[in-house]
Amino acid sequence: MKSISMKVNPLYSDVDLSIVFQFEFTKGDCKVGEAMVSTYSMDNGVTYRKSLLVPAAKVDKCAVIDQFDIIGDLEELCMKKLQHFLKVIGMKEIHAGYELNRKESM
Structure with missing residues (x-):
């Protein structure tokens, strides 16, 4: 896995109130692909945790891979x-909302 580098650019989407991650994959100096992933809070996915100082709520989240071109x-x-x-x-969950697209050259 070390032969491939991955650059991550997080973005906020006002449209659907989610965090979107843009990924760029490179091998050496050559770009080999890119991906877009949206993250969302899951319904009824709140877990309450007790810490040493105060109780805290953790919201379960899922990711949807919107684009994956390699x-x-x-x-x-x-x-x-x-x-x-x-x-x-x-x-907590990862879903594919894309069709795998192969690119012979970028």
Whole structure:
């Protein structure tokens, strides 16, 4: 996974009140693809946690992959990297709202 670099640009969408992440994948100096992911709060997904100081509410969130365009046979590697990032930032569920698009050249 280290041969592919991933640049993340978070954006806020006023339209649907979500955080949208724009991803750019590169291998060396060459861009090999890009992705767009929207994140949303899940209905009835509030979990209350007790911390040492005050009780806190955690809202469960999900991610929807809106766009995923990767060159050649790097799709699986880029998708693993993308899913790992989404799990690290706390996405409980990840859904695909796209059709996989292969690009032979960018």
